[in-house]
Amino acid sequence: MKITKEQVQHVANLARLNLTEEEQVELTTDLENIIAFADKLNELNIEHIKPTAHVIPIENVFRKDEVRPSLEREDLLSNAPDKQEGCFYVPKIVE
Amino acid sequence: MALFKKTAHELKGLLESKEISSEELTKSYIERIDSIDQKVDAYLTVCKDQAIEKAKEIDKKRVNGDELGALAGLPIAVKDNICTKGIKTSCASKMLEEFVPPYEATVMKQLNKEDAVLLGKLNMDEFAMGGSTENSAFKVTKNPWDLERVPGGSSGGSAAAMASEQAVLTLGSDTGGSIRQPASFCGVVGMKPTYGAVSRFGLVAFASSLDQIGPLTKDVEDMALAMNAIVGHDPYDSTSAPMDYPNFAEALRNDVKDLRIAIPREYFSDGVQPEVKEAVLKAAKAYEDMGAIVGEVSMNIMDYALAAYYLISSAEASSNLARYDGVKYGMRTENFNNLLDLYKQTRDEGFGKEVKRRIMLGTYALSSGYYDAYYKKAQQVRTLIKDDFDKIFMDYHLILTPVAPTTAFKIGEKASDPIEMYMGDICTVPVNIAGLPALSMNCGFDNNGLPIGMQLVGKGFSEKKILRAAYAYEQSITKSFVRPSLG
Numbered sequence A: 001m002k003i004t005k006e007q008v009q010h011v012a013n014l015a016r017l018n019l020t021e022e023e024q025v026e027l028t029t030d031l032e033n034i035i036a037f038a039d040k041l042n043e044l045n046i047e048h049i050k051p052t053a054h055v056i057p058i059e060n061v062f063r064k065d066e067v068r069p070s071l072e073r074e075d076l077l078s079n080a081p082d083k084q085e086g087c088f089y090v091p092k093i094v095e
Numbered sequence B: 001m002a003l004f005k006k007t008a009h010e011l012k013g014l015l016e017s018k019e020i021s022s023e024e025l026t027k028s029y030i031e032r033i034d035s036i037d038q039k040v041d042a043y044l045t046v047c048k049d050q051a052i053e054k055a056k057e058i059d060k061k062r063v064n065g066d067e068l069g070a071l072a073g074l075p076i077a078v079k080d081n082i083c084t085k086g087i088k089t090s091c092a093s094k095m096l097e098e099f100v101p102p103y104e105a106t107v108m109k110q111l112n113k114e115d116a117v118l119l120g121k122l123n124m125d126e127f128a129m130g131g132s133t134e135n136s137a138f139k140v141t142k143n144p145w146d147l148e149r150v151p152g153g154s155s156g157g158s159a160a161a162m163a164s165e166q167a168v169l170t171l172g173s174d175t176g177g178s179i180r181q182p183a184s185f186c187g188v189v190g191m192k193p194t195y196g197a198v199s200r201f202g203l204v205a206f207a208s209s210l211d212q213i214g215p216l217t218k219d220v221e222d223m224a225l226a227m228n229a230i231v232g233h234d235p236y237d238s239t240s241a242p243m244d245y246p247n248f249a250e251a252l253r254n255d256v257k258d259l260r261i262a263i264p265r266e267y268f269s270d271g272v273q274p275e276v277k278e279a280v281l282k283a284a285k286a287y288e289d290m291g292a293i294v295g296e297v298s299m300n301i302m303d304y305a306l307a308a309y310y311l312i313s314s315a316e317a318s319s320n321l322a323r324y325d326g327v328k329y330g331m332r333t334e335n336f337n338n339l340l341d342l343y344k345q346t347r348d349e350g351f352g353k354e355v356k357r358r359i360m361l362g363t364y365a366l367s368s369g370y371y372d373a374y375y376k377k378a379q380q381v382r383t384l385i386k387d388d389f390d391k392i393f394m395d396y397h398l399i400l401t402p403v404a405p406t407t408a409f410k411i412g413e414k415a416s417d418p419i420e421m422y423m424g425d426i427c428t429v430p431v432n433i434a435g436l437p438a439l440s441m442n443c444g445f446d447n448n449g450l451p452i453g454m455q456l457v458g459k460g461f462s463e464k465k466i467l468r469a470a471y472a473y474e475q476s477i478t479k480s481f482v483r484p485s486l487g
Helices: A005-014 A022-042 A071-075 B008-016 B022-040 B048-064 B106-113 B156-163 B180-186 B218-229 B276-290 B302-322 B339-351 B352-366 B371-395 B418-423 B429-433 B464-477
Strands: B042-045 B074-078 B118-120 B169-174 B189-192 B213-217 B260-264 B294-296 B398-402 B438-445 B451-458
Touching: A005 B352, A022 B276, A022 B302, A022 B352, A022 B371, B008 B022, B008 B218, B022 B042, B022 B048, B022 B074, B042 B156, B042 B180, B048 B118, B048 B398, B074 B106, B074 B156, B106 B213, B106 B218, B106 B398, B156 B169, B156 B180, B156 B213, B169 B218, B180 B189, B180 B339, B180 B398, B180 B438, B180 B451, B189 B218, B189 B464, B213 B218, B218 B464, B260 B276, B260 B371, B260 B429, B276 B294, B276 B398, B276 B438, B276 B451, B276 B464, B294 B371, B302 B418, B371 B429, B371 B438, B438 B464, B451 B464
Parallel strands: B074 B118, B074 B169, B260 B294, B260 B398
Antiparallel strands: B042 B118, B169 B213, B189 B213, B189 B438, B398 B451, B438 B451
């Protein structure tokens, strides 16, 4: 299938990637080749086959609703790129 | 003989009989790293002081007669996508260049419980995406057998550190072959356990339905030792299997007479290097000579496994990597005007080329209008692959195949063509798709003197059987670890 630059821009926006002009050109070709390779699956007539998401049969996993200690706020904030007064700091989003 | 040349079980014996101390052993490995790693570039972080301190602590416990774990005093190293509390865990990505986990991965807790000594963190393809370790944002690891060649990937640092004897044993992670293929390229033993056998808690997620942590070791006996330490149910990983595991040391008996081993035709196609085919078929003959029954089988769906794998793994990756947004941890761009811009620019600057490629493919496959054509279809193929394996396992205990179509290639050789690089995973990805356990071990060398690997695949949770077959083969060929002439 033909992949257009507009499609690449659309997918990049969904993926939250600010691709450079050069990256957009490169990824248009790469994606087209990889999708062509993936199109091999269309050779298969598998409408009646059930999809498998998980190979090991595990049912819903529940645990008791008990209060347990969690990580300290300081530890959780230790890797934050920006923080203020015990919170993650981000640009203003509400005017 | 230098201490670093010995296997884990030999060193364990020397430590237990107090012929050597862990401090002495740890220092000998640090010297080894200091002298050799500038050539190999396997390590991203070496924790010298912490390692020596830990070794001393364990020595003290031993002198006091305290109870010690099964890996007591043995210096090990782990791939840099396994979270180590207080020690940088970068995933070989600029995105996590400064990330210091505030918690320990479950496997690290298990290794600590066994009193292992952590030497450091090992290089890899960024976020475990790649088959050559060339996708690391920081350095290219070299193959100790030929420094112009790749060690394989994505656990290239883990395999190269083993082949150049810079750790007693290492851990890697395997999403589509990332333990087995580098183990094959570097001539060491590597195992991908059954999906769910080892906790993924604290393993930085790539493709959650495929990822599994596993060990790389010098020999099969060491593999049993390492596997004993890391398997087990973990309440922190809801996909981990609630079951009891055998003592894998029981698998170490030289007997394969009751085993039926399948050789799938499709794994020996024209795309496979002739020397690789020959070496693996020779191993099949060795099993026959030892009394196992070997038979040829067919895996029709094999041709479609690679496409299904890249769709499933990239889709899951695009979702897992959405968390890197420059807010809670990881890097943040300096060039942004608003929050959306912050996300987008951070992700463009923080991720490398291959990671972006996979995020794009995965996002495309999950996007409206394409979901049924790609993602859902890939999950249907997954059912067929699982059925194909189930069918073979009705008549056979194990499957024997090559690990990779070729031996280690030159650095840069496949870097420009993503599809050619992906083709290298053809023998390993079906195993992840079906969640099966598999082991990769050396079975010969090509005309350039590069290691060739064979892969033993078993039913879910049949690690013991795989280890038994691997042990018998190892006993039949050589009793010592083959090593490159490097330094």
